[in-house]
Amino acid sequence: MAFRLSNNLVGILNAITFLLSVPVLGVGIWLGARADGTECERYLSAPVIAIGVFLMVVSLAGLVGSCCRVNCLLWFYLFAMFVLIVVLFAFTVFAFVVTNKGAGEAVSDRGYKEYRLGDYSNWLQKRVENNKNWNKIRKCLQDSKVCKKLQEDKWTQDQFFHADLSPLESGCCKPPTSCNYIYVGGTSWTPVNTNSTDPDCRNWTNDGTALCYGCQSCKAGVVATLKRDWKRVAVVNVVFLVFIVIVYSVGCCAFRNNRRDNRNSGYRGGSKGGYA
Template sequence: MALNHVVAAAINLAAALLSIPVIAAGIWLSTQTDNACVNLLQWPLIGLGIAILAVGLAGFVGALWRLPRLLLAYLVAMLILALSLASLVVFVFLVTTGSSGRPVPSRAFLEYDLDDYSGWLRQRLDSASRWDGIKTCLASTPICPSLNQTYATAEGFFAARWLSPVESGCCKPPTRCGYTFVNPTFWISPIDGAVDPDCAAWSNDQAQLCYSCSSCKAGVLQNLRREWRRADLILLVAALGLLAVYAVGCYTFRQAKTDNLFRRYRQGYT
């Protein structure tokens, strides 16, 4: 019996340790500029990770000090958390389906279209007041100003294969607008009036640029998609590990109860 309780305690401690990659994924997302500005996934992840840690430690205490009620509460709570994590993995995968960018003539970088992304993600940015906060946050970062230090010529900028989605969508006008390059964040408007809303939204004001453009929203969503997919791989491994540990924990708990009943049965006949 003592060995069973030690094994159960070790299993519950392993469940608590599986919270670390969940919390780490949330913290990593919070360090990414676009995620910090949009502020959607990182705090739910950190909160879920802390809950898994707390429940796992409660199960560890319950197993080590032989508290059946606490262990039963642990099993119920951990099942809910494990299923919540697994559901979140599936949800993130589904809402991040969409574009990986579109090539444009004479450019090495890609450009992005807002309609290519899931409706749920687009709705998170549709509110004017919410987007105002996001674009103000983006404008306060060095994302766009740093391009002027990196690319001095049109040839170098147009050959920038690794331009990020936010840089492509927010820091310059869309290629279809026909603007003439001066530097990465300053462009000369064509003679013809801009019909495309994104072309009309472009401004050489360094605080505005294309932050009001749909292409900027698409660039933000593409960055979120890329970073959420990376985090989702970590969450998938954590979810599978948590479900496996939970299954072993249930078996150990059941075996301990069976051994306890058998011991009482034997004591009744001795």
């Protein structure tokens, strides 16, 4: 019996997915094997490798199961797809919930915003306030040199105050505005006596490897960046979920076709055997 359209479509989609999994797996292995890789890259290598292996195994199961009509492999493929749909749906809802609170605060006569950790969801706050987590994040920030641009730019005070800084640059590369420190240049500031109760005023240092990486404002900048990125990922996930549900539905049709073909083949075989 000729293959059904759904079987062919599942086979084509999984062949494409398999080809895409190869570079994903390669990137993960490359990130983990780099001798001069940063802490961020080594931290990312494990999940990237896991995603690559998952895509490769599932796409192979779908490809062989649909094209060769192997029901057990197609059943495994549909089960894995169902789990993926549930996980993506749960993560999307979770991402929208935990990123619902918090925003940067505009500062008078400044082009940048400042960020306070207490403005964000408790779940995100706890993640960065955990010392073990923060030590990894801090090492990642230092390795990626998030303040390098500010250190190299030769800005005047007026140019710096009206610059459009990212949340990480605003939180980690300068002291809070409430400290009233005097801008010297780059990431250098002259401390002054201040009545500010902000503990970040004491944590700030002109040391280029430390700056405000131990400040609450830096943690808030990280959370603000996560919030922005997670919202983008959540929006993409909604589109991806629709696509995955469509593919899952086509896979169910292919599975049903396989079972029908197997039953028909068995029935014809049994009829022939009966008339032999």
